[in-house]
Amino acid sequence: MTEPAPLTCDLCVIGSGLAGMSAALFAADRGLSTVLVGRTGEIIFATGLLDLMGVHPLEAGTLWEDPWAGVAAVVKDLPQHPYARLSAATIRAAFQEVLVFFETQGLAYTGFPDRNAAVLTSVGTAKVTYRVPLTMWKGVAARQSKADCLLVDIQGLKGFSACQIKATAGGAWPNLRTVKVVFPGASPHGEVFPERLARALETEGVRANWAAVLEPHIRGASAIGVPAILGIARPVAVMRDLEKRLGCPMFEIPTMPPAVTGLRMKEAFERGLAARRVGLLLENRVFRAIVRRESEFLLEAGRLEPERTVQAAAVLLATGRFMGGGLQADRHGLREPIFDLPVHQPERREDWHREDFLDRRGHPVNRAGLQTDEFFRPIDATGRPVHSRLFAAGSILAHQDWMRMKCGSGLAFSTAYAAVENAQAELQAG
Amino acid sequence: MGQKPLGRDLLETQVLIIGGGITGVGLARDLALRGIHSVLVEKRDIAAGASGANHGLLHSGARYVRSDPMAAVECREESALLKRLAGHCIEDTGGLFVAVEGDDEAYAAAFPSLCARCGIPCQAISPAEARALEPVLSERLIAAFQVPDAAVDPFHLCLDNLSEALELGSRVMLHTRVVGFDREKGRIRRIRLMNAETGAESAMTADLIVNAAGAWAREVAALAGLEMDLLYSKGSLLITDQRLTQRVINRLRLASDADILVPGGTVSILGTTSIRIDRLDQIVPTVAESDHIVDTAAAMVPSLKTTRYIRAYAGVRPLVGSRALDDGRALSRGFALLDHATDGIENFISIIGGKLTTYRLMAEKTADLICRRLGVDRPCLTAVQALKSFPANQWTAAGLAPKLWMKANAPGDLLLCECEMVPASAVDAVIDGIHGQGGSPSLYAIGRRSRVGKGTCQGAFCGLRINAYLYDQGRLEGQQGLADLRSFLSARWRGMRPILWGTALFQEELQEAVHCGYLGLELGGRR
Numbered sequence: 011m012t013e014p015a016p017l018t019c020d021l022c023v024i025g026s027g028l029a030g031m032s033a034a035l036f037a038a039d040r041g042l043s044t045v046l047v048g049r050t051g052e053i054i055f056a057t058g059l060l061d062l063m064g065v066h067p068l069e070a071g072t073l074w075e076d077p078w079a080g081v082a083a084v085v086k087d088l089p090q091h092p093y094a095r096l097s098a099a100t101i102r103a104a105f106q107e108v109l110v111f112f113e114t115q116g117l118a119y120t121g122f123p124d125r126n127a128a129v130l131t132s133v134g135t136a137k138v139t140y141r142v143p144l145t146m147w148k149g150v151a152a153r154q155s156k157a158d159c160l161l162v163d164i165q166g167l168k169g170f171s172a173c174q175i176k177a178t179a180g181g182a183w184p185n186l187r188t189v190k191v192v193f194p195g196a197s198p199h200g201e202v203f204p205e206r207l208a209r210a211l212e213t214e215g216v217r218a219n220w221a222a223v224l225e226p227h228i229r230g231a232s233a234i235g236v237p238a239i240l241g242i243a244r245p246v247a248v249m250r251d252l253e254k255r256l257g258c259p260m261f262e263i264p265t266m267p268p269a270v271t272g273l274r275m276k277e278a279f280e281r282g283l284a285a286r287r288v289g290l291l292l293e294n295r296v297f298r299a300i301v302r303r304e305s306e307f308l309l310e311a312g313r314l315e316p317e318r319t320v321q322a323a324a325v326l327l328a329t330g331r332f333m334g335g336g337l338q339a340d341r342h343g344l345r346e347p348i349f350d351l352p353v354h355q356p357e358r359r360e361d362w363h364r365e366d367f368l369d370r371r372g373h374p375v376n377r378a379g380l381q382t383d384e385f386f387r388p389i390d391a392t393g394r395p396v397h398s399r400l401f402a403a404g405s406i407l408a409h410q411d412w413m414r415m416k417c418g419s420g421l422a423f424s425t426a427y428a429a430v431e432n433a434q435a436e437l438q439a440g
Numbered sequence: 441m442g443q444k445p446l447g448r449d450l451l452e453t454q455v456l457i458i459g460g461g462i463t464g465v466g467l468a469r470d471l472a473l474r475g476i477h478s479v480l481v482e483k484r485d486i487a488a489g490a491s492g493a494n495h496g497l498l499h500s501g502a503r504y505v506r507s508d509p510m511a512a513v514e515c516r517e518e519s520a521l522l523k524r525l526a527g528h529c530i531e532d533t534g535g536l537f538v539a540v541e542g543d544d545e546a547y548a549a550a551f552p553s554l555c556a557r558c559g560i561p562c563q564a565i566s567p568a569e570a571r572a573l574e575p576v577l578s579e580r581l582i583a584a585f586q587v588p589d590a591a592v593d594p595f596h597l598c599l600d601n602l603s604e605a606l607e608l609g610s611r612v613m614l615h616t617r618v619v620g621f622d623r624e625k626g627r628i629r630r631i632r633l634m635n636a637e638t639g640a641e642s643a644m645t646a647d648l649i650v651n652a653a654g655a656w657a658r659e660v661a662a663l664a665g666l667e668m669d670l671l672y673s674k675g676s677l678l679i680t681d682q683r684l685t686q687r688v689i690n691r692l693r694l695a696s697d698a699d700i701l702v703p704g705g706t707v708s709i710l711g712t713t714s715i716r717i718d719r720l721d722q723i724v725p726t727v728a729e730s731d732h733i734v735d736t737a738a739a740m741v742p743s744l745k746t747t748r749y750i751r752a753y754a755g756v757r758p759l760v761g762s763r764a765l766d767d768g769r770a771l772s773r774g775f776a777l778l779d780h781a782t783d784g785i786e787n788f789i790s791i792i793g794g795k796l797t798t799y800r801l802m803a804e805k806t807a808d809l810i811c812r813r814l815g816v817d818r819p820c821l822t823a824v825q826a827l828k829s830f831p832a833n834q835w836t837a838a839g840l841a842p843k844l845w846m847k848a849n850a851p852g853d854l855l856l857c858e859c860e861m862v863p864a865s866a867v868d869a870v871i872d873g874i875h876g877q878g879g880s881p882s883l884y885a886i887g888r889r890s891r892v893g894k895g896t897c898q899g900a901f902c903g904l905r906i907n908a909y910l911y912d913q914g915r916l917e918g919q920q921g922l923a924d925l926r927s928f929l930s931a932r933w934r935g936m937r938p939i940l941w942g943t944a945l946f947q948e949e950l951q952e953a954v955h956c957g958y959l960g961l962e963l964g965g966r967r
Contacts, residue, residue, distance in 0.1 A: 177917050333949045369962070
């Protein structure tokens with residue numbers, strides 16, 4: 011096999027989760043030639059909800075209504091948290107840029123000005139989040155006003171029960187009704203899959219048929235809640251069309267991951283990045299990284315084995331944690347597999363996890379990760395950056411617990427944003 | 441159907457059995473076959489203690505040929521008998537005893553004659569032959585012997601014993617704890633019970649009370665004002681994600697840590713440790729134990745260092761203390777039958793210690809004593825009559841649910857547990873079985889009676905799917921599902937925590953992202 015010529019770029023982003031994808035977007039928008047190397051991407055597990063800051067301090071389980079006040083408290087209390095390296099203006103700018111991008115890709119978001127919203131989950135709990143897909147937004151208001159709602163689930167769609175949501179949430183929200191319907195064209199017995207339902211609903215005929223199925227059940231409901239299956243590429247358009255047919259507002263409830271909501275983001279990023287001429291090596295991983303000179307990285311990328319080389323002037327590592335492969339664990343410790351960067355971690359495996367899974371304080375191993383300087387460059391034991399043009403962003407960073415603090419999306423966007431800006435400055439400085 | 445506590449009505453029985461482990465259910469069946477009806481009370485669930493937390497090894501006896509020849513002979517006889525009479529719960533895998541470089545060569549040399557002395561078939565084979573049979577064995581093998589060890593499904597065995605007893609007219613009360621004994625003139629006149637789930641209290645009278653509470657026997661005896669000399673030894677085990685060997689593998693040395701690897705359907709079970717504990721709330725496998733098990737056992741099977749583990753679990757061996765032995769009341773080193781008439785309570789018996797392999801013999805000896813005390817002259821039938829197989833109890837077998845599911849090919853029968861391919865119809869059957877035992881179909885109870893939660897996701901996804909399904913079926917209401925999900929995840933977690941590295945940690949992160957990141961289950965009832 012002859013090896014293809016190396017792909018040359020200013021910045022190589024490694025990782026295709028929210029941090030990696032948004033970093034490639036920021037870089038391309040700033041005129042950097044960019045290559046993104048990423049495995050499947052845990053982005054398909056995303057609920058579509060964009061968190062900024064929800065819970066802090068974890069011990070107390072304090073929920074923040076104003077996420078910005080939450081961020082300020084985190085910055086004050088946890089000076090090592092990645093947010094402490096960022097100004098609120100940077101976090102806002104990052105969110106803004108991504109939200110505008112999503113909107114142009116058909117994934118409009120909304121939310122309260124500077125306030126978190128509570129979104130109904132598929133088990134009937136409420137999830138506190140900052141920015142909500144437009145397709146889920148009317149559920150927030152409906153829940154708040156305890157509106158008379160019809161919850162719909164679909165025969166054969168596993169892990170999503172309208173009865174469960176009603177039973178769990180119904181104590182505080184009694185005006186819920188439920189109905190289980192057979193999806194148009196689906197067998198009344200077989201299993202149905204969210205992705206297929208979503209793609210089907212992109213067809214006008216299927217929407218008409220589904221509206222006909224739902225219509226008799228509305229009976230004056232002020233909104234209809236459905237599983238998140240309202241199309242992939244144009245969910246807002248799909249929702250508006252159904253609302254028009256039914257004469258009733260509609261909202262989505264996220265389904266169990268991997269879900270359509272994650273697929274929407276993945277496809278939106280892939281479309282938008284390709285249009286920006288970002289070199290996309292998807293389903294690829296980096297097998298080996300060679301730091302050839304102070305100014306150049308050679309990255310051997312491929313699917314099952316190295317297939318081609320990416321030659322980059324700067325690298326942004328957004329490989330995530332254990333799911334993304336950014337951190338690897340064996341019985342004796344954690345390591346970062348591509349550059350073998352020092353990983354901040356608890357001393358012994360006994361200390362990785364608490365005895366109770368649901369311990370509010372979270373598990374110490376989830377605060378392990380890369381420590382960086384103020385420019386998001388991973389540092390070595392002496393505190394100096396390992397390389398002047400090697401950056402890191404997203405959940406691989408140490409001193410945060412995005413799952414418990416509910417800050418994952420904000421962390422991903424804002425650290426990617428800052429890292430890209432710093433990389434750009436470093437490249438311009440030559 | 442359900443065996444509901446009778447509220448204020450006083451329940452009466454000839455024999456009350458305390459403890460739903462293999463000893464208790466085995467005794468219930470033995471008595472039932474002799475025409476003696478019993479009521480069995482269990483504070484948690486069937487096989488919730490050591491009966492469900494062991495290797496699932498049906499001992500040929502070879503392990504005890506030097507340390508305890510009497511136990512070895514008992515194991516030989518009982519295992520042969522169970523293979524004949526309870527074959528549907530057993531996989532007759534055969535076993536290998538192997539020694540590696542550094543192990544005691546003298547013991548290896550003496551092993552065949554020690555086995556012969558106990559009548560246990562033992563065939564020497566060369567290390568090369570052993571490795572041909574089981575390629576994962578170490579290249580550093582120095583000796584190997586084939587013995588008739590086998591694998592047994594302890595849950596299936598327990599449930600079928602119970603079901604047969606119930607069919608013959610006995611009764612069971614799950615989640616029912618004995619909270620007190622009312623004594624009167626050297627007898628227990630009344631037993632006070634409490635439903636652990638509802639808190640409802642009830643009372644019962646019994647001609648005879650049998651304490652078969654396993655490690656909890658000391659607590660039960662204490663309720664009667666008796667001191668019991670019982671020591672607790674915790675043993676932890678690890679489950680691999682694949683079956684590594686066809687046969688049971690034993691390290692050929694005096695019983696020690698991490699020297700047995702037992703196939704259990706589609707997985708292998710590796711253990712154990714032996715750690716003296718003082719309290720029964722300490723029965724949790726630890727990170728240090730999992731490291732110790734892996735490092736030690738790798739001498740026998742090197743790939744144990746790199747294989748993926750699914751879960752750890754721990755059980756507790758109740759060891760009959762020295763005083764009970766000195767009293768000469770122990771029938772063997774394996775178990776002890778204590779007639780508390782000698783302690784001044786004429787209708788109270790304890791059966792403690794013992795092994796899964798010899799449960800039938802323990803039940804027989806206990807039932808013999810009960811018959812003598814009740815003046816019943818009926819022979820034991822469990823040594824001649826096969827254990828009945830009940831369809832509701834079959835779902836613990838790996839691979840059965842997918843096989844039946846594919847064969848039935850019913851389009852509406854959705855797979856609720858995708859890792860182990862457990863369809864809704866199997867969950868329904870399991871739930872019917874639970875109702876038949878008077879239990880409540882929690883995720884935990886369903887998991888104990890099926891493969892649900894035993895695959896790579898460890899309940900992260902199937903828990904949610906089954907939750908949703910049960911709401912749709914009208915089996916859950918209010919916030920029961922959330923509470924059940926939380927307790928199921930917590931119970932699974934105890935077994936996951938010690939083995940969270942490599943792929944298992946990846947899986948854990950996914951589970952946490954869903955249950956905490958999305959669903960916010962750690963935030964309690966907060967809404």
